[in-house]
Amino acid sequence: MAKKKVKIGFFSLTCCEGCGFAVLDLEEKLLKAFEQIEIVESRVLMEKPSPKASKLDIAFIEGSVISNHDLDKLQEVRKKTDFLVALGACATIVGINGIRNVLPGGIRERLKEKAIKPMREKAFPLSAFVKVDYLLQGCSINEEEFLDFLNKFLHGVKPVLEEVPVCFECKLKENGCLLLKGIACLGPVTYAGCDALCPSNNAQCIGCRGFTKDGNFSSLDSLFKDFGLSKKERFNLFTYFNPLPEKLKDLEGK
Ligand code: SF4
Ligand code: SF4
Ligand code: SF4
Incomplete structure (x- = not known):
């Protein structure tokens, strides 16, 4: 049958x-x-x-x-x-x-x-x-x-979500890191699975695969501040695809 x-x-x-x-x-x-x-x-x-x-x-x-x-x-x-x-x-x-x-x-x-x-x-x-x-x-x-x-x-195999950040795939591809050029990249706090598509094409990751559970948002935000991004620019970047992480609530209100 x-x-x-x-x-x-x-x-x-x-x-x-x-x-x-x-x-x-x-x-x-x-x-x-x-x-x-x-x-x-x-x-x-x-x-x-x-x-x-x-x-x-x-x-x-x-x-x-x-x-x-x-x-x-x-x-x-x-x-x-x-x-x-x-x-x-x-x-x-x-x-x-x-x-x-x-x-x-x-x-x-x-x-x-x-x-x-x-x-x-x-x-x-x-x-x-x-x-x-x-x-x-x-x-x-x-x-x-x-x-x-x-x-x-x-085939009856339970799919499991990959829980590593974009940086993991970016390193595997031996890309130079955009952060070292002062470019605000969300790769460290974003789930992988896209083969680091954006950084591999010299563009910052803007978080479209969702934020990781244990991402260090505060230290990434201070780094972006050191790059010269205003509070509004950081708020816009972190909320482009995702809700604002709890730890960055002080970016609200401009
Ligand atoms: S370019 Fe972005 S994704 Fe690649 S290693 Fe640097 S921070 Fe991570
Ligand atoms: S923005 Fe999306 S496609 Fe581009 S690197 Fe980040 S997660 Fe991958
Ligand atoms: S905007 Fe939404 S529906 Fe359209 S491509 Fe992006 S995720 Fe898919």
Whole structure:
């Protein structure tokens, strides 16, 4: 008897849908996996809109919760899904949607008034409301990492998150360190997995894979201060993708 296929759904909350398109970019590689999976819900990957599935083995959700509509959708998917994966920075750490969380109150209110759908006071990652079983980090996600996760899942191997900072991969690549040139790089406090993409191209890491649990934020912030970055510039850098770390609360308020 043919093995039962793993039922998968892709869902988008508020975001640019770039992570969904990154999956689409896998083309042939994704087609190979089709022997073992069945995509039963996806706006991007299916030709015609699909009827809602009643049960899913895996749900991939991109985007942040910004509206009550997002929240209803997230809770509905969680109820019918065995394994829920947050896809990309908007879903895992709030990502660029978090910019509205740090806007002055007056501007946030004006945005809310002009919004085409009713907005909540702030934007949140999925884990603020539901249990998330796995995180695929990045803005956008790393396609190979997505495939690796899927292959492991299909072979019954429990995927484990790498808990080392970007600097680890940067050193493996023998890159010169940008900090030595006075460039504010968030690699020491950001989770690896992107093969140190930005520093390998001479650009600072801006934290899109999320901050590590035990990062030394205070000493990195003092280093950036020594580089001549103002309080506002440091605040903007640390909150580009992530909520402001507790230890840097004194950067608030300009
Ligand atoms: S993480 Fe980046 S690429 Fe993915 S949906 Fe959000 S903004 Fe788009
Ligand atoms: S360039 Fe950035 S990521 Fe690379 S070692 Fe230096 S601080 Fe770490
Ligand atoms: S180096 Fe940093 S900002 Fe660049 S892709 Fe990696 S985690 Fe994201």
